[in-house]
Amino acid sequence: MQFPERFSNLPEYAFPRLRALLDHHPAGGDVLHMSIGEPKHAFPAFVAEEIASHAHEFAKYPPNDGAPELLQAIASWITNRFGVPIDPATQVLSLNGTREGLFNACVATCPETKNGKQPYVLMPNPFYQVYAIAAAAVGAKPVFVNATAETGFLPDFSTVPDAVLDDTAIVYLCSPSNPQGAVASADYWRDLLALAEKHDFRIFADECYSEIYRGEAPTGALETAHKIGADPERVVIFHSLSKRSNLPGLRSGFAAGGPKTIAALKQLRNYAGAPLPLPIQRAATRVWADEDHVIENRALYGAKFELADDVFRGINGYVPPQAGFFLWLPVEDGAAAALKLWKASGVRVLPGAFLGRDVDGANPGHGYIRVAMVAPIDEMTRGLHEIRRHLY
Known part of the structure; x- marks a missing residue:
């Protein structure tokens, strides 16, 4: 075999x-x-109450993209947190945890070739391991860009040769970073967005640690893209309730970005996704709406x-x-x-x-x-x- x-x-x-x-x-x-x-x-005490009160909905198939109430709660959270207006119907996809989204987004959007060659997928080194397996799954070549003390524990993508960037389809970046806890500034995101525009690649921003911070709240990738008027299709952000709300077992996350990119993710979800059960979605709706x-x-x-x-x-x-x-x-x-x-x-x-x-x-x-x-x-x-x- x-x-x-x-x-x-x-x-x-x-x-x-x-x-x-x-x-x-x-x-x-x-x-x-x-x-x-x-x-x-x-985690919030009301989570168990919400699941119990909606337990009868385990008898229903859940909507693939997320219940409208959940998508609205997520869109409202994005707007309140990052100042970015979001259409819940076209720019948000509910996820079964961010790992599913980070993997499937590569499957849904990475082309078979770029400029007639095997595409590259760039990622920080060290990194969350799903980035590399996603690249391998689609037949892309992973490129590991070191994130060291000398680079502020964030990868310096400007050091990557233009020939590699030209053939790059996707760049993964985790901010705040796992494992180092470094935060990408607005200037860092702006520079990366400029590279994405110049070399025509997408940015997958893994922001699942964004709500655990010291001092000022971390700047988001979509937030910076919105402020500078960048193409929203350049960026997909990924968040979950695992760290923000101490609910890793709830498996509630989301992807948000440009309508065309989210449509591609939804199309894959239609065939191969695993939507959250409705009682879980009901609980997640309330959790995303609570900041206390x-x-x-x-x-x-x-x-x-x-x-x-x-x-x-x-x-x-x-x-x-x-x-x-x-x-x-x-x-x-x-x-x-x-x-x-x-x-x-x-x-x-x-x-x-x-x-x-x-x-x-x-x-x-x-x-x-x-x-x-x-x-x-x-x-x-x-x-x-x-x-x-x-x-x-």
């Missing part, structure tokens, strides 16, 4: 690799999971940011994250550090190299570990102090 060769060179996913690295060694203390970005703060719980959630993370700054003050190379809920901590060797920490303390973190790829023989994540600040703050306090004690 044969399998597609286009997936044969993909490395094993990060978390099976982490289990292979750690699990045949005993934990050196009470196990504390700081490797997976699964929010642990409380988001403000409370952001304050909880703010306390964790301050704790991390205190614990790692004076560590050479420590950069306080601007947003998101990860720490990107410098070490000599991420895999060796993760194993040492596990054996000494039972604290579980992710080697940075597991999120990156080799470029010119070097992986930009090699000298880092990613630490998820999702546990309750008392557990976080223990975990961060164990990291400081054993690794620095």
Whole structure:
């Protein structure tokens, strides 16, 4: 039995690799999971009530694109958050989590060729792994653009040769970034939009961490496109309730962008999508319309940011994250550090190299570990102090 060769060179996913690295060694203390970005703060109490009150709608097929009420709630949130007027009927698609959308958007919009050649799909390095598998699935060639301390932990796409940009169909960018917590400024988005216009590619803006931040709210890609009058078809933004509202299991997300692009995504959804059940959509409608719980959630993370700054003050190379809920901590060797920490303390973190790829023989994540600040703050306090004690 044969399998597609286009997936044969993909490395094993990060978390099976982490289990292979750690699990045949005993934990050196009470196990504390700081490797997976699964929010642990409380989600709004009304979610369960909404699902229960609409449970009878499990007997109905849900609308593929999202219930009108949900699409309106999302469009209103986009307008309130980013100042961008959105038509809920033509510019929004409800998603079963952002990962589905980030993958299917590439399937729906990436051409088979560009300028008669295999198209490129650009992405930051390190990166959320679905970007690379989406490129592989459509037969495009992934190009990994390093996001390092020297580039402000965001990829500098202007360094990519024009010959590559000319044949680029899609650029993925995560802002606030996973794993480093860097935020793309309005100027950064403006420059990327100018490249997209010059070289004719789309931008897929993964903004799922946009509501967890310090100081000012991060600028959005669609927000910048609207302000400068760019073609709305150049940008698709992706959001979800997973981080904003501590609801990773609800699987409520959305894609928003130009009507033609969203129409292409809807067409694929008609044949291969998995719409959310209606009771889930009803709950999501109410969650997108509520900001009080988001403000409370952001304050909880703010306390964790301050704790991390205190614990790692004076560590050479420590950069306080601007947003998101990860720490990107410098070490000599991420895999060796993760194993040492596990054996000494039972604290579980992710080697940075597991999120990156080799470029010119070097992986930009090699000298880092990613630490998820999702546990309750008392557990976080223990975990961060164990990291400081054993690794620095």
